[in-house]
Amino acid sequence: MATTNAGAPSAPAPARERSGDPIAQGEPAAIPAPPKPVVNDFSIQVATVNGSGSQSANSVLLRSIFAMGVPVSGKNLFPSNIAGLPTWYTIRASKHGYVARKKEIDVLIAMNPETAREDILSLRPGSAAIYEENMNLKQYRDDVVCYPVPFDKLTAAVCPEAKLRKLVKNMIYVGVAAQLLGMDMKAVEDSLRKQFAKKQKAADLNWAAVEAGFNYAAQTLTKQDPFVLERMHATEGKIIIDGNAACALGAMFAGVTLVTWYPITPSSSVVEQLIDFLKKYRVEPDGKASFAVVQAEDELAAIGMVLGAGWAGARSMTATSGPGISLMAEFAGLGYFAELPGVIFDIQRVGPSTGLPTRTAQADLLSVAFLSHGDTKHPILLPASVKECFEFAGAAFDLAEQMQTPVFVLSDLDLGMNNWMSEPFEYPEKPLNRGKVLTAEELKKAGEWGRYKDVDGDGIPYRTLPGTDHPKAAYFTRGSGHNEKAQYSERPEDYQNLMERLARKFETARTLVPAPVVVQAGKSKVGIIAYGTSDFAVLESRDQLKKEFGVEADYLRIRAYPFAKEVREFVASHERVYVVEQNRDAQMLSLLKLDLAAGETTKLRSVRHFNGLPIDARSVTDEIVMQEGI
Amino acid sequence: MAAGTVTNPGPKVNRIGLPVIEYRGSKTTLCAGCGHNAISERIIDALYEMGVQPERVMKLSGIGCSSKSPAYFLSRAHSFNSVHGRMPSVATGALLANKTMMGLGVSGDGDTASIGIGQFVHLMRRNLPLIYIIEDNGVYGLTKGQFSATADIGSKLKTGVVNDLPAIDTCSLAIQLGATFVGRSFSGDKKQLLTMLKAAMAHKGTVMLDVISPCVTFNDHEGSTRSYKYMQDHEEPIGEVGFVPSFEEIDVEYEAGSSFDVEMHDGSRLRLKKLPENYDPTDRAVAVKTLMEAHEKNEILTGVFYIDTQKPAFTDLLNLVDEPLALLPQERTRPGKQVLDEVMAKLK
Known part of the structure; x- marks a missing residue:
């Protein structure tokens, strides 16, 4: 997609700090004396086995850091499997508030013997690894700080009941990490007790395991890595929520009355959480429901019900992912042509076909924009945060009824299934807009x-x-x-x-539709366009570009299709515009090309990321720097 | 019939004061003699005689000759001609949005038993309050006469092609899956079809009526098992269908023995007379067995085969508020600010 670089700007030549390949290269260095502390700016990766119950432990880690006031984000990289396959959870603490995936792992917690060797080999020199001592991972790396822990022995001591040990073991690593990273144990205990709010016994057992891990580390391990946490005040008043729950809340406050669905990862939890909310808040005093939920026989039926209800005047929605979108194609055309309102949440996953069903992508854009045969096109809303998931869910219902057409909300697995910090959502004060209906x-x-x-x-x-x-x-x-x-x-x-x-x-x-968000750096010739979850990486990348390369790029974040006029203006006022997205075929760039004047399209350059993992800032920076010819 | 007393020599009106013309639709564009037109006429008669307010009906259909027919009756009702084989889902959404409406669905044998079989079976399971009529002619008309999945094995196309696959019996299927009013009729049997349609309008739950409706253009020849001639020779009514609507006085005369008298949801009575010995229309197994045996004998059984007035309709199962969901005001669909505050507080 890159056109030849005509006239790359002559930026000051700062030192290039490329971390590049995550696999350690070069001469193995001896562990140096305790280095300068790295405070509130590192990533943790927990490698476990799917179905081992590590989710609670990881959640406690994430929430403890959040409770310490340190900006934090967590990502679950999981297989399409019920139990037994490797899974990784990464947590990033960032005093700068960066929440994109960080490519490099600083602290590894290796709990899965199957992947442990590969896991430790992927670390950079100077990283730290916590692992079950009999795995003896030290043999693979002498340039990584190793913290062997007798997990099984510690677990057995606090958990007499053998069948619970698999679960409790995870809390031991929470304790070890808490001690090594200098976590506030009050924050850890609060988070743990919140996690097990309804189960006092489980809370006590798990807390004992955390303490056992903490004490072991305090007595036996010597801190040699630089990564530490210190209390901040950056998360006060904030909430933690996943994007799918945010969509569900948005739909409830938009007055949804018919919800149809066919289970599909990663969208199922939109409806599952919506059902919980509706049962709690939308059952009337006489016990009757002001809503209906139907688990349909397939996605064709799900969208058919949505459009039938929309025709009859109800606010209706369904949630799905790529394969479901494909099945909805015929009905989407009917909705467009017969002018029927309805809201479809597409929580994107990796395609084509079954693809990587538990990995993230932004690759449904083009197929959704023109879903169905004939001349068909659909409005699409593109939330880039949990707050926007909430707000755009509401906007989608208004838009669908105003426009009398199906409206799609494109989220993705990264946004939908991971927990994110956010300002609390604001109550929608604007009344529902039910569109042009004659009485x-x-x-x-x-x-x-x-x-x-x-x-x-x-x-x-x-x-x-x-x-x-x-x-x-x-x-x-x-x-x-x-x-x-x-x-x-x-x-x-x-x-x-x-x-x-x-x-x-x-x-x-x-x-x-929601207008784009424009961040002007000044009079830069370079612009970046992104949407949805690519936003986090772009925000961080802009800082990297400025700090490391002296490139100040303006940024426009698209929030909907069809494009508001600001999009054309932004492209017109820049010489080169990098379109950052998480798909192979530069789908947003293609969609922009259809909309821009012919002379403008040559300004567009593509930055793509499509390996199933959420896009990271470094990848964006590297690609822009390369194309800029710096 | 019309209970109102008419003093002026104006048009005859029904019990809600409407003349039959108010139940008509646009001029049909189907072939002259098509069974579907006769069915449209009976639907008009039934709606008129039952005194249904036209605006209280939603007409729904899929794609095909059959699915065009909602245009040919009851122009005063909203109608939705959807996509091929998917009318059940559209009807489900529409009726959940407004459960106070009468749902009248018209499908065909291709629309139901082939492309639409998936949605058909799930509609039957849910017992959505909908009258689902199959205008069944055994062929695809709009695409010029290919076999459908209800065509009998051994039946012949005009071109001489013989059908070598067994027919799907939509009635047996509907009974097994949970429809609560299942019958078969013939477009040429005015009295039986009209009576069944009227009874259907009094039922709360899924009514599945398979109406044999010969295709005069593609399937009315020698060798067809859906021709007028074949139906005249092979139709076997399982009994006599009688219906007394709730607004008419119920006569006391009631034959015991081979008759079956069912009180319907609105107080109307469905009276099935001259049934075979030991036939119980509330017994699924008997109904399905009887249908299978008749099929073996090359009889096309008609009448009401199965009825269940006890099973809750889908709209009851969902425990919906009394008013249509579509018309609920914002005060009842958007929770207050304190609810959002409560949810936010829990997420901190």
């Missing part, structure tokens, strides 16, 4: 009406709901050709008028 009273006054007539010039017609008590309220909804009065028509002018109005309606959407 029986209004019909009486209006006399005549046409379901597909563009009365207001914005391409959006008026509709009536089934049950409207007026003899002229009814109309015939169909996916076949129709005229302004919703009568069957194959007349060339009727078809063309209809398609042109739908195009006008799509233009109207540009003004209704």
Whole structure:
């Protein structure tokens, strides 16, 4: 995608700090004397076996750091499997507030013998490794600080019940890490007791394990690595939530009344968590539900129900991922052509086909934008944080009813299934926008009406709901050709008028969708465009570019399709625009090309990341630096 | 029939004061003599006689000749001609959005038994309150006469092609899967079809009516098992279907023995007379066995085969509020600020 570099800017030449290949290279160095402490700026990776119950322990680690006021993020890299395959959880503490994945691991907790050798070999010199002592990982690296721990022995001492040991063992590493990293034990205990809030006995048992790990480390291990935590105040008032829960909350506060779904990773927890919220907050005093949830037979039925309900006037939604999106294609076209509201959450995973079902990507963009046959296109909202998941869920329902069309919310596995820090969500004060719906009273006054007539010039017609008590309220909804009065028509002018109005309606959407967020550095010639979860890496990369290479790049984050006018203006005002995204085919760049004036498209350059792992800042920086020819 | 007293020599009206013309639709574009047109006529009669308010009906269909027919009756009702084989899901969404509406679904044998079989079976399982009519002619008409999955084994196309696969019996399937009112009729049997449609309108739950509806253009020849001639020779009514709507006085005369009298949800009565000995229309196993035996004998059994007025409809199972979900005001669908505050506090 890279065009030739014409006139790369002459930036000051700072020292190049490329960490590059995570596999250690070069001469093994002896462990130096305790180096200068690295405070609140490192990553931890816990390597475990899927199904071993390490999730609670990892969550306690994450929440303890959060409770210490240190900005933190966690990512679960898990296999498509119930139990027995390797899984990794990475935690990043960052005093700067960076929450993108950090490529380099600083502290390894190796609990999985199957991957332990590979895990320790991937560390950079000077990193630290905590592991079960009989794995003897020291044999592989003398340039890594090694902390062997007799996990099984320690576990047996605190947990008499043999069958619980597998689970409790995980808490030992929490204790060891807490001691070595200087965690505040009060924060650890609070987090643990919150985790086991409803199970006092389990909390006590697990806390004993944490203490055993802590005491062992304090008595036996000598701190030799530089990584430490210190209390900060950067997380006060913040919440921790995953993107799928945020979408679910947003949908509930948008007044959703019909939820349909077919289980698929990574979207299932949108609906599962929504069901919990609805049962708690949307059951009326008489015990009846102001909502319906249907687990459909497949995604075709799920979207069919959504559109049927939207037609009948209900706020309806479904959540799915790539394979489900493919199955929804025919109905998506019907929704576009017959003008039916509905909201579809696509929590993207890696394709094509089954792909890597538990890994993340941004590769459904093009297929969603034009989902179905014929000339079809759909509005898409692109949240880049849990807060936006909440807000855009609400915006999607308003937009779907305003525009009378299916609206897609594209999240991804990284955003949806991982826990993120956030400012608390704000209560939506704006009333629900139910769009242009004519009541029986209004019909009486209006006399005549046409379901597909563009009365207001914005391409959006008026509709009536089934049950409207007026003899002229009814109309015939169909996916076949129709005229302004919703009568069957194959007349060339009727078809063309209809398609042109739908195009006008799509233009109207540009003004209704969330506008992009623009961060101007000044009068830079270089711009970056990104969307969704690529945002975290770009924010960090901009700092790297500035600090390490003196490149100050402006940044525009796209938040919706069709693009608001600011997107064209941003490209027009820069010489080179890097489009950063997590797919192979530069899908956003392609979509931009369709929208920009011909002369503008040559400014676009592509930065892509598509190995299933969340994009990291260093990869973005390296690619931009290379293409800039610095 | 119409209970109101008419003083002026104006058009005859039904019990809600509407003349039959208010139940009509656009002019049909189907072939002259198509069974589907006769079915549309019976639907019009049934709605008129039952005094259904036209605006309280949602018409739903898939794709095919059958699925065009909602355009040819009840123009005063909203209608949704969806995609091929997917009417059940659209109907499910629409009826959950507004459970106070009467759902009238029209499908065909291709739309139901081939492309739509997946959604069909799950619709039956859920017992959604919907009248699901299959206009069953054994062929695809719009694509010019290919066999459908309800065509009998050994039946012949006009071109001489013989069907070598067994037919799917949508009635047996519906009974096994949980539909609560299952019957078969014939577009040419005015009285039986009208009575069954009226009873269907009084039922709360999934009504599955397979209506044999000959295709005059592609499947009405010698060798077809869906022709008018074949139906005349092979139709075997399982009994007589009688129906007394709730708004009519119930006569006391009631034949015991081979009759079966069912009180429906709205107080109407379905009366099945002259049933075979020991036939119990509330017994699924008997119903399915009877259908299979008739099929073995090359009889096309018609009538109401199975009824269950006890099983909860899907809308009851979901314990929905009384008002349509679609019309709930914001105060009832968006929880207050204190709820968000509570959720946020827990996440800190």
